[in-house]
Amino acid sequence: MHRVKWLSIITLLLCVIIIQSALVNVNAANQTKSVFNYIIRDPKIVPGGTFRDPMMGEANTLNPLTYSTSWEYMIISVVYDTLVIRAPDGNYVGRLAMDWSVSEDGKVWTFKLYPNATWHDGKPVTAEDVAFTYNYIRDYYNYTRFASYAIFIKEAKVIDDYTVQIELKSPYAPFLYYLAAGVYILPKHIWKDVKPSELAQYKNEPPIGSGPFIFAEHKPQQYYKLVANPKYHLGRPYIDTLLYPIISNADAMLLALKNNEVDVVTWSIPYQTIPQLVTEPNIKLHNVTETGARYAYFNCQRWPMNEVKFRQAVHYAINITEVVNIVYQGYALPGSLGRLPPVLSPWYNENLPPKEKKYPFNLSKAAQLLNELGLIDRNGDGWRDYPNGTTFTLTIYSPSYDPLRVRWGEILSNNLKEIGVKVNYQPLEWTALVNKLNSGDFDILIIGGVGSLDPDILRDIFHTKGFWNNGHCTIPGLDALLEKQANTTDIEARKALVWKIQEILAENVPLLNTVHQQFVFAYRDDTWKGWVLDPLASPDNWFSLMSLYNVKLQTAPTTTITIHPTTQPSATTSVTLPTTIATTPITSPTVTTSTTPPSGADYTLIAVGAVAVIVIVAIALVIMRTTRK
């Protein structure tokens, strides 16, 4: 009896210790996050299987210094490694770099590399390779895709075999995103022979990288095949073969997903197919909000677009809630007044009022602002005139290839017409639109994109000399702030600046930020589990490809693998964290509220079609028969 009591006390104590140590572990993990907080690593998982990740077009080049399309990125991003990578929750974690630090003045970044990383041809990845890559893009920046960021590099120095120091000309806050997470490290022994003048046409096939997958085969316009790198320094991926079939027909790609011929769809699926897709048991959807926006430039080189009042009047003249719900069927977030999408933490200013609160849709308010500017109908023809008496004509262009933007451009034009503005609204073919944009021949021009995970994009769009400041609007005091945030390496201090910038933008509205469109990706979760979802990236991101495992090959029950991983106790806690982030946008309106037809709808449609055809043919036969007689 006595013994039993003691035994139970000991067990209790043991339990407490175990629980405590587990808690300590979790706490430690929260303080310094590593890549293992975001990927599943478990020796019990049996690797194997072919993961089919379709592309819609050919990857034209596998050159990490010049690539431009997302298909090229899909391959390069898993064959090569960057020093660090942006995790789904916005943290940066090491990929080739085990650890890093930045000097007090923000100019010198020191990276410690994983000592066991190797190139696919067997040679070790050393500080030499890293320094070579950064010095190469510094010397030949104009031949690479890093032209605008590489100019900040002063020198990359080798400290020892696995330590490299990158010195910048001036403190540059976006360094981590654009250069440390953006530049793929190249093997010096191969790239030292590549002449910069040949870079443009250097296809780099087969690519030799250090990433989790090794390039195996390419059949033009048919497929790319990669195989798992068994010696990957972060542990081999559980996928054996990564196959990229090229499926040119977007509808066929979706059908192939339903038929289990591919595992993920890498093309934003049409919104109208979503109600049917949510009824499929093994298909999951993932919403990705664009980092950029669908927006309109005001041409500040012309009057009255350079007047804040006029720009505000245009803001009062469009109902963004309506645009989101009707034009985008709910698959968009209302455009923020600070240009950054609300999902871009920590940079999005959460105190910013939504556009519909600050400038609610109100045509009489818009008309009043136009009156204040002196844009009133002077000759009684129903259209507002300039103060000198000539009719005020507002030219609005939009890209004709995108019916959604054409539609809201039309809504805006009609609203403005209602308050007496003579609008000349023209959807234009892409190259013509770009010509108008570059030559500055427009009043309002609707365009889209221009996003980044780093808030320095605001400097590109709003700085007087910004590359994307195509409206040439200048807001007093903004340039200095934009420059300052780019030089502030401390995240909290930089955040304060970026938030302030957004407040200034909300007052001056140099562009009409209409919506942040959402793209919907679909994937299967019956064969492959371990998806790591990122609200700003497609489901087949690097973290997923490192974590996905084939359910059918597992002997141990899968629940034990996902809930109690033995080696990395913190892995699941943090893997579920990005998942919850990701699922929030998924509950966006139409998926749940729209009436979901039964899955037999397609059959009925086909049946109805067939009956209609038979009836028509029968009628035709009867008519032909009677007329012949």
Added chain:
Amino acid sequence: MSKLTHFLLRKITSRIVVFYVILTITFVIPRMLPGGAFAYLINNPNVPPNMRDVLIKQFGLDKPIIEQYFIFIKEFFTTGNLGISFSRLQPVSQVILEALPWTLTLVTTSVVISAIIGILLGLLVAYKRASKMDVFFVSVAMFLRSMPGFWLGMVLLIVIGFYMHLAPLFGAYTYGVTYATPFEYIADVLYHLWLPLVSLILLTTPTYLVITRNAVLDVMSEDYIMAAYARGLPERNILLKHAFKPSCAAILTLLAMDLGVSLGGAMLIERVFSIPGIGRLTYDAIYMQDYPLLLGVVVYTSAVTLTLVTLVEILQSVLDPRVRLE
């Protein structure tokens, strides 16, 4: 015989002239487009500035247009070189030659099969003219003929590929698989290509059917057919020996003309079924504004079509000596 050589010479020279005109047009048209032929290069912010200069120099875009034209013509006739594709960064001819076999397989197979089916059915309905069968086949032919190719392809893909699981949804063979024997490979390719072939055949057969039927019926009203009837020959003999042979000329002309059309149809079908042929290449070239590639596709396909047409015409001149006159 001298008449035949004269005829051949005349045909071939005229074809070369036509080809030269095509070559010139393909050179001129992209340069007349709004935004210029090289908008992709010049307006694309992803193309680094120095790389742009390198490419412009290499493609000779900085030279006056007349000089560009002479370089283009000279390069083509001396080396067959059509330049380097902007997007693929490979010689245009290499890119095209990789894709051409798939398209040629699809087009030639479908044209031969649909010609055989179409002519046979055409004869059948001409023989049984004004019967229920005639009405049925002609109506079905008209129905198919008026359908857009990509739409028919998509419907077949959804019904047969997706719902019935009788055909794969994409590709020319099972990607990423190694085959034990070449027969396995051929079987796999056939499994992947049968549905695109069926769609192409469904699209082209109606023309053959209707033209054969009408050509044969035309001949049937000639006096010598009446004479054959009068002599008491069996109708089947009259149809096959006396009516079909003369109408072959019309059918062959159609065959020649149809090759170009089929090539165009195959392009849309290829995109629907994700087959790595010329059609996909054309689409990508247009999408990427890759004019050297687009131009190469036009030049190559017109060369193929012109060659095939000339061959058919020569065949025709052998069959029907009247063609050689004038």
